[in-house]
Amino acid sequence: MKTVTLSIDGKKVFAHTGEKVLWAALDNGIYIPNLCAMRENSEEPMTACRLCFVEIEGYAQPVTACTEPVREGLEVSTRGERALRLARSGLELLLASHPIECARCPVNRACELQRMAAHLGIKLKTRRLRKFVHEFPIDSSSPLFVYDPNKCVLCGRCVFICQKLPGTPAIGFAHRGFDRRVTTCGDEPIGNRCGDCTECVSACPSGALVFKSRSPAADGS
Amino acid sequence: MKVLSPVSLSGIRAQAAQHWQATFGGWHSGRPVITVGMATCGRAAGAMDVLQALRDELARLELDCPVVEVGCTGHCYAEPLVTIYKPGYPAICYGYVNPVIARTLLREFLQGDNPCPEFVLGALETNDLVPSFADFPRAKYETRLLLKNCGQIDPEQIEHYIANGGYAALEKALQITPEEVITEIKEARLRGRGGAGFPTGEKWEMCRRAPGRPKYVICNADEGDPGAFMDRAVLESDPHSVLESLIIAGYAIGAGQGYIYVRAEYPLAVQRLRLALRQARQHNLLGRHILGNAFSFDVRLFLGSGAFICGEETALIASLEGEAGIPRHRPPYPAEHGLHGKPTLIDNVKTLGCVRHIIRDGAKAFAAIGTQKSTGTAVFALAGKVVNTGLVEVPMGTTLRQIIFDVGGGIPKGKRFKAVQIGGPSGACLPESALDLPVDFDSLTDAGAMMGSGGMVVLDEDDCMVEIARYFLQFTQRESCGKCTFCRLGTRQMLAILDDITKGKGKPEDIAVLAELAEDVKAGSLCGLGKTAPNPVLSTLRYFRDEYEAHVKEGRCPALMCQDLINYYIIPEKCERSCDACVGTCTVEAISPNSKRIKVIDQAKCVKCGLCLPACPIKYGAIIKQSPPQVQK
Ligand SMILES: Cc1cc2nc3c(=O)[nH]c(=O)nc-3n(C[C@H](O)[C@H](O)[C@H](O)COP(=O)(O)O)c2cc1C
Ligand code: SF4
Ligand code: SF4
Ligand code: FES
Numbered sequence: 001m002k003t004v005t006l007s008i009d010g011k012k013v014f015a016h017t018g019e020k021v022l023w024a025a026l027d028n029g030i031y032i033p034n035l036c037a038m039r040e041n042s043e044e045p046m047t048a049c050r051l052c053f054v055e056i057e058g059y060a061q062p063v064t065a066c067t068e069p070v071r072e073g074l075e076v077s078t079r080g081e082r083a084l085r086l087a088r089s090g091l092e093l094l095l096a097s098h099p100i101e102c103a104r105c106p107v108n109r110a111c112e113l114q115r116m117a118a119h120l121g122i123k124l125k126t127r128r129l130r131k132f133v134h135e136f137p138i139d140s141s142s143p144l145f146v147y148d149p150n151k152c153v154l155c156g157r158c159v160f161i162c163q164k165l166p167g168t169p170a171i172g173f174a175h176r177g178f179d180r181r182v183t184t185c186g187d188e189p190i191g192n193r194c195g196d197c198t199e200c201v202s203a204c205p206s207g208a209l210v211f212k213s214r215s216p217a218a219d220g221s
Numbered sequence: 222m223k224v225l226s227p228v229s230l231s232g233i234r235a236q237a238a239q240h241w242q243a244t245f246g247g248w249h250s251g252r253p254v255i256t257v258g259m260a261t262c263g264r265a266a267g268a269m270d271v272l273q274a275l276r277d278e279l280a281r282l283e284l285d286c287p288v289v290e291v292g293c294t295g296h297c298y299a300e301p302l303v304t305i306y307k308p309g310y311p312a313i314c315y316g317y318v319n320p321v322i323a324r325t326l327l328r329e330f331l332q333g334d335n336p337c338p339e340f341v342l343g344a345l346e347t348n349d350l351v352p353s354f355a356d357f358p359r360a361k362y363e364t365r366l367l368l369k370n371c372g373q374i375d376p377e378q379i380e381h382y383i384a385n386g387g388y389a390a391l392e393k394a395l396q397i398t399p400e401e402v403i404t405e406i407k408e409a410r411l412r413g414r415g416g417a418g419f420p421t422g423e424k425w426e427m428c429r430r431a432p433g434r435p436k437y438v439i440c441n442a443d444e445g446d447p448g449a450f451m452d453r454a455v456l457e458s459d460p461h462s463v464l465e466s467l468i469i470a471g472y473a474i475g476a477g478q479g480y481i482y483v484r485a486e487y488p489l490a491v492q493r494l495r496l497a498l499r500q501a502r503q504h505n506l507l508g509r510h511i512l513g514n515a516f517s518f519d520v521r522l523f524l525g526s527g528a529f530i531c532g533e534e535t536a537l538i539a540s541l542e543g544e545a546g547i548p549r550h551r552p553p554y555p556a557e558h559g560l561h562g563k564p565t566l567i568d569n570v571k572t573l574g575c576v577r578h579i580i581r582d583g584a585k586a587f588a589a590i591g592t593q594k595s596t597g598t599a600v601f602a603l604a605g606k607v608v609n610t611g612l613v614e615v616p617m618g619t620t621l622r623q624i625i626f627d628v629g630g631g632i633p634k635g636k637r638f639k640a641v642q643i644g645g646p647s648g649a650c651l652p653e654s655a656l657d658l659p660v661d662f663d664s665l666t667d668a669g670a671m672m673g674s675g676g677m678v679v680l681d682e683d684d685c686m687v688e689i690a691r692y693f694l695q696f697t698q699r700e701s702c703g704k705c706t707f708c709r710l711g712t713r714q715m716l717a718i719l720d721d722i723t724k725g726k727g728k729p730e731d732i733a734v735l736a737e738l739a740e741d742v743k744a745g746s747l748c749g750l751g752k753t754a755p756n757p758v759l760s761t762l763r764y765f766r767d768e769y770e771a772h773v774k775e776g777r778c779p780a781l782m783c784q785d786l787i788n789y790y791i792i793p794e795k796c797e798r799s800c801d802a803c804v805g806t807c808t809v810e811a812i813s814p815n816s817k818r819i820k821v822i823d824q825a826k827c828v829k830c831g832l833c834l835p836a837c838p839i840k841y842g843a844i845i846k847q848s849p850p851q852v853q854k
Contacts, residue, residue, distance in 0.1 A: 047550040050706045050745045061744060067550050082744075089741040093710040128734055130717050132710070154703070173545070176528070178713050180703030 006074035015070040020045070022052050022065035025078065032078050033087050033116040035155040035205050037066040040164070046156045050090045051116065055080030062086055088120050094153050095122075096129040098206070105151075105207045106214040112205035113153070136181065141191030145201045145211050149181050152208035158182060158200030170194035182208075230392050230512065233504050234383055241384035244287055248306040253286045253331060258302040258372055260293035260457045261450070261489055262611075266300035267319065274320035275303070278327045286331065292458020294372030297611035299342050302372070305330060313351060316342030359609070359628040364590060366598045367574040368614045371458035376493050379500040382461040388506060390581035394469045395514050402473040403429060406576065408584035410596045415441055415532075415569030416647065416673050416749070418595070418662035421576075424566065428474045428556040431564035436476040439541070439560070439567040440467050442483040442490070443525050443532035446645035447696055449676040451600045452570040454612055456483065456490035460497040464520065466576035468507065471518045474566050479520040482537055484527050494522055529646075529700035533748050534567045536702070547702050548748035571600055571675070591617030595661035603629050605678035606636065613677075615660075622656040625679055636681040639780075640764070644673025646693045646700075647753030649760030650686060669760050671753065685782035686765040687772055690757045691719035697754035708751030711742035715758060724785045725849075727773035736762055776849040784829055788850035793819045795843035803844060806836040824852055 002017045008025050015024035020042055025032050035049035045066040053062040057075035062083040065076075077083070095113065102108045102124065117124055136149040156173070159182055163169040170193040174183045184193045201209045245254055257263070257272050275288055294302060299316030303323060306312045313336055315326060322340055329335040336351055343354035354360055374381035382388070394402050407422030428436065440463060444452040456463060467479050483491055498520055501507040509517045523541055525531045531546040538560050540546035559565020575597050579587045588596045595617035601624065603613050608630030615624060621641055625631065632638050640650045643660075649670035651658065658664050662672050680689060698712040718735045721727050739755035739762070746752045762769065771777045778786040791803070791812075798818035811826035812833060820843075822833075837844040 045550065047747055048704050048706070050747065053745070064550075086741060086745045089711075089738070090706045090745055093706055093714065096714070097710055129714050132713060132717075154706075154709070173547075175703070176530075177699060177701040177703040178709060180709065 004072040008076045021068040053083040053086040106210045107207040141189035157203040237380035237383035240380035254306040256291045256304045259290040262297040268301040271301045274323040278324045293454040295612035311348040312345040315340045390577035409579040409587040414571035428566045431557045437560045437565040438479045440481040445529035446674045460493045466573035485524040601677040606681040607679040617661045618659040640680045642678040644671040645676040648673040652764040685780040686761045690761045693757040705747040707742045707745040723783045787848045803833040
């Protein structure tokens with residue numbers, strides 16, 4: 001396979017042609033915030049989270065690293081002010097619509113939101129924005145995991161995995177705009193629909209899908 | 222292109238000419254004809270009743286006069302419209318017709334010889350008898366290309382279309398190579414009318430060159446902008462013009478199948494397109510070996526469910542494929558990777574509408590209209606605080622002032638112009654200082670606006686710019702598909718701020734946060750909806766920031782529009798105590814006299830309907846609407 005050389009934050013990096021900047025960076029130990037990117041669909045990325053912005057020499061605007069193919073000589077900066085502003089603003093929007101109850105959350109300290117907030121230097125509790133958190137019921141119908149739609153950041157990783165697996169997919173997106181959510185057909189309890197492979201749980205970057213083994217509280221209540 | 226068995230249009234054309242002659246020919250040789258505007262705008266104004274009254278009265282008077290149902294002429298403000306072609310007279314168009322006027326016209330003008338000048342809107346040609354459309358100030362600016370046939374022919378008769386030069390462009394296109402067709406479009410410098418203004422010829426070329434088969438062409442007739450109805454008017458009034466161009470596009474890029482994606486909320490357009498498709502198939506203008514050439518092509522209608530986002534090309538394609546109408550990242554562009562992953566050309570109704578003119582009359586003739594970089598005409602749906610609402614077609618480069626004041630007839634009721642909202646929910650509000658801006662793709666973009674889909678709403682001194690921004694953002698916020706973070710959550714935050722400001726609950730820092738979010742949503746969103754949703758906010762912040770500040774800092778709505786920031790108040794010194802005209806007008810009994818018989822409004826009871834305001838005699842003028850609200854001590 002052909003390789004190209006590009007620079008990311010001044011560091012010389014080798015990557016395969018056709019690969020996206022995001023993966024070239026991550027594979028070389030350079031972190032770029034991201035939620036929705038998956039290696040499995042890096043050819044046609046979901047581009048939903050809008051957090052992976054980088055600046056590229058010669059480009060007028062920051063671009064999403066998960067969509068930008070590497071090219072010979074590309075000069076990428078992950079620390080440009082405009083890219084960081086977008087990533088911060090995007091994450092802040094997500095956090096403003098996320099219940100911040102980390103102390104009680106089963107994924108506390110294993111959470112991508114916390115990781116990104118630390119990386120970008122922003123607080124989990126936003127002062128600038130208003131708080132809009134959904135109050136959907138929590139679904140603990142599966143014997144193995146709990147689904148809390150209020151904590152979902154709509155990255156789509158779980159949906160992609162579920163739909164890629166053989167058999168009828170259990171989950172998908174429903175509704176539009178602010179009401180968009182991951183749910184089952186007919187909003188049935190997830191346990192009725194799912195074969196408990198729990199691939200989605202492993203894929204979830206937030207505390208929306210968690211193993212019951214990690215979350216005794218949600219199980220009993 | 223190889224001709225299999227030379228069939229030409231001439232046979233159909235002779236037939237069509239005969240048909241046209243049979244209807245309209247009588248005008249010159251003894252028999253009158255009447256046309257009635259029966260597009261959605263006409264129907265909404267009562268054209269059905271007028272049509273029935275005309276038919277009944279003609280039967281009663283035993284007059285031989287065909288009545289032809291035509292489309293929209295663009296004079297929507299004066300619907301229902303009836304045009305009488307009486308031998309010996311110019312063709313005269315009557316406006317605001319109702320069944321009574323309709324019967325009067327038949328008796329007075331058709332039977333008698335009185336053209337009833339009191340009901341005349343305008344004659345179609347200059348004459349000594351009655352005023353004509355050419356005398357209207359708008360005639361100087363209007364150039365009818367896309368709307369040429371609209372209101373002049375019966376959209377349900379393919380013969381009418383052909384008798385007026387229809388399908389000549391297709392015939393001509395099939396005699397040259399697809400590459401030559403594309404060259405012609407490029408030389409005409411046509412740009413997309415769907416919003417972005419992308420060079421159409423380049424897109425066609427990209428699609429023709431893209432590897433992969435089969436290829437598709439799609440006509441985007443989703444028209445979801447609130448207040449926009451240009452595409453509807455063209456589809457309803459001249460469906461074959463769109464179809465003819467779509468067939469030419471199919472030929473040019475090498476497609477065998479076309480689609481028209483039309484919103485299901487346009488039932489009349491759907492019905493007429495269905496009929497047009499059937500007629501075109503009958504005449505071998507669609508189907509196998511079109512007009513005897515090796516080129517085969519057919520078109521299917523697809524009814525969209527009416528989501529605004531489905532007008533975005535990648536969402537539209539997903540919807541055509543039976544998926545949810547959710548956009549995806551571009552590139553790849555549909556021209557390379559579209560419907561079913563195949564090269565797909567997608568063009569707006571009006572873009573296509575230009576194509577047949579370019580092919581038939583040549584690129585030079587088209588490029589001579591408009592400006593160097595924006596050729597041809599622009600079609601606008603003029604609405605809001607303007608005298609002549611309706612459809613307007615002017616050359617690109619016409620100034621906003623000319624459109625609003627000359628074509629549109631200015632602001633009604635002697636009010637002051639404040640701003641023009643152009644481009645719908647993705648567009649911007651431009652102030653008075655921008656009135657001399659030429660309307661073309663680039664000038665508008667430079668001013669922070671957008672050609673958009675062609676909505677143009679005129680605003681006057683009574684319109685609050687914060688409320689206008691809130692109104693449009695509420696639309697886009699509701700229509701967001703929710704896929705990406707900035708649009709889903711950013712517009713929600715922005716709307717909350719605007720709601721607060723218009724309710725007088727804005728905090729000093731809100732304006733800055735609103736501006737920051739607007740910039741981020743614009744830069745960070747995935748598709749055009751999110752990228753343009755902040756435009757109404759950004760443009761009002763740029764040109765009318767003082768209004769935002771008045772709301773936030775003084776609790777004052779300068780236009781007296783925001784209900785929470787105004788109240789009605791009776792100036793005690795001005796109240797004529799013996800008069801009680803206002804008391805009875807109040808439906809909630811909020812007005813009562815105090816001990817000195819001066820009327821006082823109980824603000825707790827008042828519902829701010831404003832009915833009392835005109836009740837106070839002008840000579841007293843004691844009742845005022847004011848902001849910020851003040852209460853009588
Ligand atoms: C939210 C959104 C809505 C759109 N709606 C329409 C529409 O109703 N009609 C249309 O022709 N184009 C619409 N577009 C533009 C299309 O994506 C596309 O650019 C256009 O159909 C291309 O045709 P053109 O080159 O002829 O302009 C919309 C774009 C966005 C982002
Ligand atoms: S449940 Fe988890 S993986 Fe699925 S969309 Fe929500 S945050 Fe992403
Ligand atoms: S910008 Fe809005 S409409 Fe477009 S993909 Fe994102 S959420 Fe959907
Ligand atoms: S990782 Fe690039 S948009 Fe989500």
